[in-house]
Amino acid sequence: AQTVTQSQPEMSVQEAETVTLSCTYDTSESDYYLFWYKQPPSRQMILVIRQEAYKQQNATENRFSVNFQKAAKSFSLKISDSQLGDAAMYFCAYRSPYGGATNKLIFGTGTLLAVQP
Amino acid sequence: DAGVIQSPRHEVTEMGQEVTLRCKPISGHNSLFWYRQTMMRGLELLIYFNNNVPIDDSGMPEDRFSAKMPNASFSTLKIQPSEPRDSAVYFCASSLSGGSDTQYFGPGTRLTVL
Numbered sequence: 001a002q003t004v005t006q007s008q009p010e011m012s013v014q015e016a017e018t019v020t021l022s023c024t025y026d027t028s029e030s031d032y033y034l035f036w037y038k039q040p041p042s043r044q045m046i047l048v049i050r051q052e053a054y055k056q057q058n059a060t061e062n063r064f065s066v067n068f069q070k071a072a073k074s075f076s077l078k079i080s081d082s083q084l085g086d087a088a089m090y091f092c093a094y095r096s097p098y099g100g101a102t103n104k105l106i107f108g109t110g111t112l113l114a115v116q117p
Numbered sequence: 118d119a120g121v122i123q124s125p126r127h128e129v130t131e132m133g134q135e136v137t138l139r140c141k142p143i144s145g146h147n148s149l150f151w152y153r154q155t156m157m158r159g160l161e162l163l164i165y166f167n168n169n170v171p172i173d174d175s176g177m178p179e180d181r182f183s184a185k186m187p188n189a190s191f192s193t194l195k196i197q198p199s200e201p202r203d204s205a206v207y208f209c210a211s212s213l214s215g216g217s218d219t220q221y222f223g224p225g226t227r228l229t230v231l
Contacts, residue, residue: 035219043206045222091160104150104162104173105220
C-alpha cells in the first residue's frame with residue numbers, strides 16, 4: 001500500500017522569503033501522480049500544484065515549484081517570495097493513475113505553515 | 118464556473134439523529150469522492166463514485182454510513198444514527214474522470230455530534 005509522509009508538522013517563514021516543505025512517499029508503482037493541496041483557515045482544500053511521475057521536469061505554478069526526486073521518492077514544495085496569504089496547512093498527496101478502486105488520494109499528515117510579517 | 122457545492126456548511130446535531138450531507142459536483146465531472154478529515158486520522162476516502170456508480174466504498178466506517186448518487190449532479194452522504202465520534206469535516210470532491218484528472222474539493226461540511 002502507498003504511504004505519504006510529511007515530517008514537518010509546523011514551519012515558519014518570513015514574508016518575502018523562501019520556504020521548502022518536505023514530502024516523501026512509498027510506492028511500488030512506476031507511474032503515479034503527486035499533488036500539493038493548501039488548506040487555509042477557511043478549510044477549503046485548494047490545489048497548489050500537480051506532478052506526473054513520468055515527467056522529469058519539475059512542475060511550477062507562479063511562486064510555487066516542486067523538487068521531484070523519483071528515485072528518492074521525494075516531492076518537496078518550494079514557496080518563493082512568501083506572502084501572508086500563504087499561511088495555511090499544506091498537504092502532500094499521492095494518487096495511482098489506474099482508476100477504479102485505486103483512484104483515491106492518499107494524504108500526508110500536513111505541514112502547518114506560518115508566515116511572519 | 119461554479120466549483121463543488123456542499124451543504125450545509127455546518128451541522129450540529131445530537132447523538133442518535135440522522136444527518137444528511139449534500140454535494141453538487143462540478144458540471145461535466147463524472148467522478149465524485151467523499152472524504153472525511155479528523156485530527157486523529159487525517160484525510161481519508163470514504164467512498165468514490167464513477168458515472169453515478171459506487172466503485173470503492175471500503176472507507177465507509179460502518180453500516181451507519183450510506184452514500185447515494187441518484188444522478189450526475191447530486192450526491193448525499195447519510196449517517197444514521199449519528200455518534201459523537203462522527204464529528205469531523207466531510208469533503209466532497211469531483212474530477213473529470215477516474216484516471217489522471219485532478220480532484221477539486223468543495224468547502225466541506227463541519228459536523229458536530231453532541
